[in-house]
Amino acid sequence: MKLNEFAKLFDKELRKHLSGIEIYEPLKESVSYTPLLGGKRLRPYLLYELAQNTLFGSERALLTGIAVELFHSGSLIHDDLPSIDNDDLRRGKPSCHIKFGEGRAILAGDFLMLYPARLLSSIELPCISKQKLLEMWSISALRVVQGEYADVTPSESTEEFLDFIYDNKTSALFGFCFAAPYILDTDSSRENMYELGMEFGRIFQMLDDIKDATSTMEELGKTPGKDLKQHKLSILSFLSIEEALVVAKRRFEDLTDRIAVHESLVHELQGMYEILIRR
Amino acid sequence: MKLNEFAKLFDKELRKHLSGIEIYEPLKESVSYTPLLGGKRLRPYLLYELAQNTLFGSERALLTGIAVELFHSGSLIHDDLPSIDNDDLRRGKPSCHIKFGEGRAILAGDFLMLYPARLLSSIELPCISKQKLLEMWSISALRVVQGEYADVTPSESTEEFLDFIYDNKTSALFGFCFAAPYILDTDSSRENMYELGMEFGRIFQMLDDIKDATSTMEELGKTPGKDLKQHKLSILSFLSIEEALVVAKRRFEDLTDRIAVHESLVHELQGMYEILIRR
Numbered sequence: 001m002k003l004n005e006f007a008k009l010f011d012k013e014l015r016k017h018l019s020g021i022e023i024y025e026p027l028k029e030s031v032s033y034t035p036l037l038g039g040k041r042l043r044p045y046l047l048y049e050l051a052q053n054t055l056f057g058s059e060r061a062l063l064t065g066i067a068v069e070l071f072h073s074g075s076l077i078h079d080d081l082p083s084i085d086n087d088d089l090r091r092g093k094p095s096c097h098i099k100f101g102e103g104r105a106i107l108a109g110d111f112l113m114l115y116p117a118r119l120l121s122s123i124e125l126p127c128i129s130k131q132k133l134l135e136m137w138s139i140s141a142l143r144v145v146q147g148e149y150a151d152v153t154p155s156e157s158t159e160e161f162l163d164f165i166y167d168n169k170t171s172a173l174f175g176f177c178f179a180a181p182y183i184l185d186t187d188s189s190r191e192n193m194y195e196l197g198m199e200f201g202r203i204f205q206m207l208d209d210i211k212d213a214t215s216t217m218e219e220l221g222k223t224p225g226k227d228l229k230q231h232k233l234s235i236l237s238f239l240s241i242e243e244a245l246v247v248a249k250r251r252f253e254d255l256t257d258r259i260a261v262h263e264s265l266v267h268e269l270q271g272m273y274e275i276l277i278r279r
Numbered sequence: 280m281k282l283n284e285f286a287k288l289f290d291k292e293l294r295k296h297l298s299g300i301e302i303y304e305p306l307k308e309s310v311s312y313t314p315l316l317g318g319k320r321l322r323p324y325l326l327y328e329l330a331q332n333t334l335f336g337s338e339r340a341l342l343t344g345i346a347v348e349l350f351h352s353g354s355l356i357h358d359d360l361p362s363i364d365n366d367d368l369r370r371g372k373p374s375c376h377i378k379f380g381e382g383r384a385i386l387a388g389d390f391l392m393l394y395p396a397r398l399l400s401s402i403e404l405p406c407i408s409k410q411k412l413l414e415m416w417s418i419s420a421l422r423v424v425q426g427e428y429a430d431v432t433p434s435e436s437t438e439e440f441l442d443f444i445y446d447n448k449t450s451a452l453f454g455f456c457f458a459a460p461y462i463l464d465t466d467s468s469r470e471n472m473y474e475l476g477m478e479f480g481r482i483f484q485m486l487d488d489i490k491d492a493t494s495t496m497e498e499l500g501k502t503p504g505k506d507l508k509q510h511k512l513s514i515l516s517f518l519s520i521e522e523a524l525v526v527a528k529r530r531f532e533d534l535t536d537r538i539a540v541h542e543s544l545v546h547e548l549q550g551m552y553e554i555l556i557r558r
Contacts, residue, residue, distance in 0.1 A: 023421075024443075028430040078389060083381035102362035106385060107428045110357060114424060117396045118417035126405040134413060138397035142302075145393060149306040149386045164303075207317060 003268050006048060007041040010065065017066050023111075030100045030108040031115075035073040037091040042272070043068045043177045046200070049265040050193070051181035063123050064180050067116035068173060069138075074112025075144055077105050084152060085226065092221040113141065125183070133183045136176060136194070143172035154233050162233050163202075170208075171201025182196050206248045207276045209234040210241055245277060282547050285327060286320040290294040290343065296345050302390075309379045309387040310394075314352040316370040321551070322347045322456045325479070328544040329472070331462035342402050343459050345451060346395035346416075354423055355392025356384050363431060364505065371500040381491045392420065404462070412462045415455060415473070422451035433512050441512050442481075449487075450480025478534050486529045489520055524556060 001009075019031045044065025051061035080087045080095040081102060088098050097105035120137055123130065147168025154161060178197025179248045182190040213236055215224045227234045235244045252273055280288075297311045324343025330340035359366045359374040360381060367377050376384035399416055402409065416522060426447025457476025461469040492515055494503045506513045512522045531552055535545045 010343055024425050024429050024434075026432055026434060027425055030419060030428075075389075078385055081382070081385065084385065103360070103431055104428065106357055106360060106363065106430065107424055110354075110389070111421065111424045111428075114392060114417065114420050117413070118421055121410065121414045121417060127410055130410060131400065131406055134396070135400045138393065138400060141393050142390065144302050145386055145390045146306055148311075148384065149390075150303050152382055153305055155303075155305060186448065 001049065001264075003040065003042070003045050003272060006045045007038075010041045010044050010048075010062070010069075011036075011038070013062050014069065017063075023117075027108070027111065030096065031102050031111050033099060034077050034090065034096045034108075035070055035112070037055075037093050039069075039091060040272075041065075041069065042204075043072060043173060045268075046174070046197075046265070047088075047177040047180055049268070050178060050262060053262060054181045056181040057185040060125070061181060062121050063119060064133075065177075067119045068177060070112045070119075071116045071141060071144075072173065074109040075110035075148065077112065078146065081105065084148075085230075087222050087226070089222045092218075116141070129183050132190075133180060134225055136183075136190075137178060140176040141170040143168040147172070151232065157237065159231060160236070160240050162235065165233065166202050166205045167198060170205040171198040174198065174201035174204065178252075196255065196258060199251065203248050203252050203255065204276075206235045206244060207273075209236055210244055211276065214241065248277075280328065282319065282321070282324050282551060285324045286317075289320045289323050289327075289341070289348075290315075290317070292341050293345055293348065296342075300394075306387070306390065309341045309383045310390050312378060312387070313356050313369065314349055314391070317550075318348075318370060318373050320344075320348065321483075322351060322452060324547075325453070325544070326456040326459055326502075328547070329541060332461040333460045335460040339402050339404070340460060342398060343412075344456075346398045347456060349391045349398075350395045350420060351452065353388040353394075353435065354427065356388035356391065358427065361383065363427075364509075366501050366505070368501045371497075394418070404476075406553075408462050411469075415458060415462075415469075416456060419451040419455040422447040430511065436512060437517065438517050441516065442516065444512060445481050445484045446477060449484040450477040453477065453480035453483065457535060474551070475537060477533065478530065480535065482527050482530050483555075485514045485523055488515055488553075489523055489527075490555065493520065527556075540552060 014035060018028070018035065021028060023031070044062070047065045047068065048058065048061045051057055062107055077096040079085050081097055088095055095105075096108060100108065117137060120134055121130065123133070125133065145231065147165050147170065148222060150161070151165045151169050152209070154165070174193040175197035178200065179190045179194035182193050209227060211220065212224055212227050212234070226232070227236070239247065256269060260266060293314060297307070297314065300307060302310070323341070326344045326347065327337065330336055355369060356375040358364045359369055360376055367374055369375070374384075375387060379387065396413065396416060399413055400409065402412070426444050426449065429440070430444045430448050433444070454473040454476035457479065458469045458473035461472045461480045488506060490499065491503055491506050491513070505511070506515070508513065518526065535548060539545060
């Protein structure tokens, strides 16, 4: 399936899922706001496409994708708060704390970050596979928080430390998306996929850093040039934009070679890559 | 074991556990701060004492208690933030956001709320029991966030709505503590214990509301009289202090009758009750 087709399918499922959660109505409103602002839905897409070739299947992949996307939204809500990245805009709309106030945004983020474990525990799977899925999930979720913390309060300005930030803040969630469809396969194939997902995450974050430095507000849907203004460590602390693009391209080609068996996915990723580097 | 003896044992285990978590060192520092400020350790104590009479046992109970206490600390960190309860003090010491700044406090809270699922998934249990434990955990954790949200943005000023806040904000975690030691028993005994834990939580929260209205800063370790100042719904919105104490006492006696089989626990709870109502 193409990424934009999938996004439509996913948005419909996500909306249905959110409206079905039985919680205090005002909380539901603030919990649903950010996830429903849209987005490429890249993480659930990767998960869904990879699941087409495994025993995991579409239905489980959609639910797992919803879990990942909700967590991702929750972490973005906290990230946008004045005391962290301080961004009033998210996908071109008011950030959650602008819309609902900081207190409610913090709690909505808490809910969105905790809910995925609940959702994943409801997916039909053999007990031992579910246990592995939940364990892999909680490890990945904690890595995101750790990476976010390291990003906000870096203790070093080295490339090694940037790798540490990338691996945790961004790549762990992609690792989970690559590996979850393989939860019914062997441990080694799952671990291998987690590593490939991590690599995808690193490339994705590199391109994101470049985009932050080169896009307009309209293209980005959030305030551009913030990494530089906030003196944040990024790939551009070590490489020029041109150099970074060369590295990203080489690593992207290596990666697509390694997942060549997923033909249609690779084709879509290549298209997406072209869009991500377009300036 | 007596509550104060247990607190010493628990604090030692908690400190050891926190120092063993392998995460980015600055994150570990802000994650460890609030849990190590002390406290009665009532939730882990209940869990530990109840586990003495079940197959769950001390070792699992201690780990589960650490999970609960870390989550509780995380939720207190978010609760203390300026945009929520705005309290500079926690257990007589600077709140996490005063010590580390708001951004780091938010992320430390995130970590502490997510980590318990990771810790619980590492406890040695038959697969199906672990699945039940994790499911019960994520339901309880989400209820805390929901209750907190309802407490901050109440949609009604009725006794029914106060019950809703109590049941979620406070009681769900006590329900978990009462029920977790019964995870290897029948579903019905576990559900029964969850309900008894919820009732304990309601009584505990009633006494907490009374304490908030009648204590000094020194006794409370946080700013007193805030419920009233912030026009928060509490049992004192509906009953006088004397009336509330009568209700709490009657419900506490009913509850201890129902858990009379746990003799030494009941004895300790009675002692604790006397301390909680002392003014």
